[in-house]
Amino acid sequence: QKEVEQDPGPLSVPEGAIVSLNCTYSNSAFQYFMWYRQYSRKGPELLMYTYSSGNKEDGRFTAQVDKSSKYISLFIRDSQPSDSATYLCAIVNRDDKIIFGKGTRLHILP
Amino acid sequence: DTGVSQDPRHKITKRGQNVTFRCDPISEHNRLYWYRQTLGQGPEFLTYFQNEAQLEKSRLLSDRFSAERPKGSFSTLEIQRTEQGDSAMYLCASSVPAASYEQYFGPGTRLTVT
Numbered sequence: 751q752k753e754v755e756q757d758p759g760p761l762s763v764p765e766g767a768i769v770s771l772n773c774t775y776s777n778s779a780f781q782y783f784m785w786y787r788q789y790s791r792k793g794p795e796l797l798m799y800t801y802s803s804g805n806k807e808d809g810r811f812t813a814q815v816d817k818s819s820k821y822i823s824l825f826i827r828d829s830q831p832s833d834s835a836t837y838l839c840a841i842v843n844r845d846d847k848i849i850f851g852k853g854t855r856l857h858i859l860p
Numbered sequence: 861d862t863g864v865s866q867d868p869r870h871k872i873t874k875r876g877q878n879v880t881f882r883c884d885p886i887s888e889h890n891r892l893y894w895y896r897q898t899l900g901q902g903p904e905f906l907t908y909f910q911n912e913a914q915l916e917k918s919r920l921l922s923d924r925f926s927a928e929r930p931k932g933s934f935s936t937l938e939i940q941r942t943e944q945g946d947s948a949m950y951l952c953a954s955s956v957p958a959a960s961y962e963q964y965f966g967p968g969t970r971l972t973v974t
Contacts, residue, residue, distance in 0.1 A: 758900060782961035793864075793951055793965035794903065838902050842961045845916075850902025 751776045754841050756851025764859050769826040773839035773851050776820070782842040783815050785824045787835045788853065794838055797824070829858045862886060864966035866952050872972045873942055880938045881969045885954030892935050893963060894927055895951040896920065903951050903965075909935060910957060942973045 756773040763769055775783075781802055786794035800806045803817040812825040822839055836853040843849050865884045873879050885892045890911050895903035906925070907917045911932035921927075924942075929935040939946055949970050953963040 756902075784961060786965075791968075791970070793866075793953075793967045796962065796964060799961050840902070846960050847905050848903075848961070848963060850904075852900065852902050 753777065753780075753843055753849045754839060754851045756839050756854055758852045758854060760855040760857055762857040762859055763829060765829060765831060767829050767858075769824075769829050769833070769856060769858075771824040771826075771837050771839070771854050771856070773822045774820055775822065775841050777843070778817060778820060779844060780841045783813070783822045784840040784842075784848070785811075785813055786838040786840060786850070788838060789835045794850075797837075831858045831860050834858045864952055864954055864964055866950075866966040866969050868969055869967060870970045870972075872974065875942055875944060875973055877942055878938065878940045879942060879971065880936050881950055881952075881971075882934055882936050883952030883966060884934045885952070886964060887933075889954035889956055889964070890932065891955045891957055891960065892929060893953040893955070894935070894937050895953065895965075897949040897951055897968070898947075906937075939971075942971075944973045947971055947973045 754775045784799040785797045788794040798813050800813050803815045806813045810827045814823040836855050838853040839851040867882045893908040894906040897903040909929040924940045927937045949968045951968045953965045955963045
């Protein structure tokens with residue numbers, strides 16, 4: 751079983767909609783969960799990280815961790831065309847390595 | 861700009877040639893990481909340094925790959941005798957040791973082996 755799994759999409763939503771991006775992870779011992787945004791032909795950009803469980807909000811972005819189901823989510827409110835990118839979830843594993851999901855390609859339709 | 865920088869941004873080379881990439885991390889970050897990313901995949905860990913010491917190498921890093929960070933500042937990644945399967949985006953990231961979860965990436969070097 752992979753340490754983190756993510757649906758690659760693509761996911762297309764109309765501008766202004768709420769976007770929900772999700773990943774599952776394998777080990778309940780993982781404590782750090784991150785979301786990166788990657789535009790085409792660019793490096794990943796750290797959006798936000800959470801420690802343990804709960805929610806974290808930053809502007810239009812909310813990251814959520816449900817440790818009971820080993821599920822992590824990123825919500826984007828009032829989505830904009832500029833949010834079109836690939837979103838990568840990631841965890842820090844027991845070897846202190848970042849393991850990335852495959853990324854979900856998101857298209858916001860104007 | 862005080863972010864992570866990488867050079868070159870693009871490299872096209874013929875199979876069998878050697879290539880070298882450079883990464884300049886954020887100045888106060890003493891951890892530096894190299895990743896490889898292929899189309900449709902997330903970045904995969906290759907190796908990392910703390911200061912000038914190379915602390916870990918992935919089994920993905922074959923003997924043809926070597927990385928250095930001689931003075932604990934910039935790093936180079938060399939691929940010898942390139943193969944078509946080496947075509948990928950090579951990403952560098954940096955962090956402080958206490959926050960390995962908070963890595964900042966450079967723009968990457970896209971390698972194409974023909």
